[in-house]
Amino acid sequence: MNEQQPGTPSASPRVAVITGADSGIGRATAVRLAGEGMDIGITWHSDEEGAERTAAEVRATGRRAVSAKMDLTRLPDAAGVIDRLAEELGGIDVLVNNAGTGTATLFLDLDLDTVREVVDTDLIGPFLCSQRAARRMIEQGRGGRIVNVTSVHEHQPRVGSAPYCAAKGGLGLLTQVMALELAEHGINVNAVAPGEIATPMTGQTDVDVHQVRRPGVPLGRPGDAREVAAVIAFLSGPDASYVTGASWSVDGGMLRMGPQAGSHLESDAWRRP
Template sequence: MSQVPMSHGIALVTGAGQGIGAAIAERLHANGFRVALLDIDHAAASAAAARLDSRERTAIGVAADVREPAAVRTALEQVRERLGSPDVLVNNAGRTVPKLVWDIELDEWDDVLATNLRSVLLLTRELAPAMAERGWGRVVNLTSLAGQQGGLVAGAHYASSKAGIIVLTKIFARELAASGVTVNAVAPAAVHTPVMADMPQDQLDKAVESIPVGRFGRAGEVAGLVGYLCGPDAGYVTGATMDINGGVFMR
């Protein structure tokens, strides 16, 4: 199997306009990857990329709605033309809609699963074959504690999509293992992101009380774990779901 030097590798991160996705893109860029930041919000993706490289030589922002296959394929062509074919794919794009299972409309169910789960299938099938041909690649999928425990706060459709990601990760890992491409999942819980800015402080304080380490996680901590899984030392790790939850779920 060939080894791709990180200084010459290319990474694509979805949902990279802010929060965990932007932190992952920053970490991979710091690790020597050229990075494409894909987000439905082009302005956010471009701004995040500019913070990494204002000359757009080693970091670019591209726009696509991961629910739309044609838009995704167009964005991937832009990435290939400007940076090259990605060696690393981080499937981070996601949608959360807190709602009781009884109140979820079927169209909303389909929309959340298309955003969170079908996009993983689409992007992995689009990019992993070329990684396999080159003999090296990394795919990391962002799942969630909700996908492990059936959490209801984020919505049953969100939890179901994240559970599906764990299974899909294992399927792709087995398919690609012999080719030098690893596929893993990262399962964060209670990470401080911009979404929390709109939550009541008393609700946040109550949530912290249930976390053994006594605080929320940081996006940079999740990015550090993803960075390891995308690096040269993680070649013997595949099909795994890595927990990063402050001790909320231990196994």
Template sequence: MQLKDKVAIVTGSSLGIGKAIAKAFGREGAKVTVDYRSHPNEAKEAVEEIEKSGGRAIAVQADVSKPEDIKKLVGKTVEEFGRLDIMVNNAGIEEKKPFLETPLETWEKVIAVNLTGVWLCCQEAAKQMVSQGGGGRIINVSSIHEEITMPTNAPYCAAKGGLKMLMRTIAVELAPYGITVNNIGPGAIETPINQNLKENPDQMKQLLEEIPLGRIGQPEDVASVAVFLASDAASYVTGSTYFVDGGMMRQSGSL
């Protein structure tokens, strides 16, 4: 088991990529806090699935855009498991609108969750890791759109671009404490957020033409990279983004 006796928080882990990461961590021996904002039943199911595989888990409701919720999230994890070794910032939202029609409130909402929320989680987790000693791992689920454009999604792309430089900067600052910081940049992954693709064959065909490996990624494809970055095998890895996109970045026409 690569994560035996480690303690992890995975934000937004009641569904999709976050849930796959939480389950993978549990299978590898980690104690996992499943964070959710608005899907309590799914969070409970995630906890049950982790425990069925022999792991330990709790569910905590926390909105990552609220500082008091992040303090609660980290506090309850430490209260339950005694420490915090791994912080995975996965929670995110997007609202697609043409740039000229995007209201300020949409910008503020997306930035609050996708960038400010990650800032808050990184800082609170790092404070705990520094105080307890022994280093730690911070892993942010970013996107290929920290590098390539996505018209009608400017706030999301701006947040992911900011996340790239946040990761790079705090990786340097936190290195003296033995804390590594890395991003995972998924491409097209089959999650509830893009279920509509299955109902639109033409759009799916267009998307697959952009992916050299010719398939949509699965949440488990991202989870396996997260396990690596959280493990001792990645102890000399920090300040980088690992793209999980089937080669999409090398061929994409800015979908």
């Protein structure tokens, strides 16, 4: 078995696969990693047109892009998409588990099908996709990077988001276990925990985040998907060779307030004693 010595940095990554890259953080990450010299595998669930727009942006940088439909509620078969994209692109050096879904339903009103859909998409799917990617990275013998896109709700709860919080909290701890177990193979595993980001999931697209006021967020605005992509790109590259098992909050300071308060405060009164 081709194993690196613990702590050995991997070579500059060549191929990245990003789940849920048809819009938002996934699209921004695909374009950013392509700009850093990687060929890109794109998965999409329902927006094939959006995935093609992402692929066009990747190809405009001079890199290859391939896309495939992935439905993470159809497990374990859906995880096979990782292998198919890796085969087509000639390997895999980076996996970004970005695909996700959520709810706005009180705990007592949740039905089992909804809970299973969220947990499968946000936790079990990333688990199985990461297994597929890690096995290939080990076989390739040049290490790799896995980045799990969690949420501020990896760390703190939100009313109406019981299965989402449970899944993202689980993905955060899964990240830490993976980091311990995969380190000997030169595979670094980290999480990125976004706060409110202007994406389709939060009902915000094509907006100038600097023109949107969020009094409860210390930086006073939501984030741009490209700001999250920049952190993912760092964790995916050679400069993060000594970073593993960490969760990087990209939230404008929201966690310092508590995400419930950060998104609900309507004035800046808290800024003064």
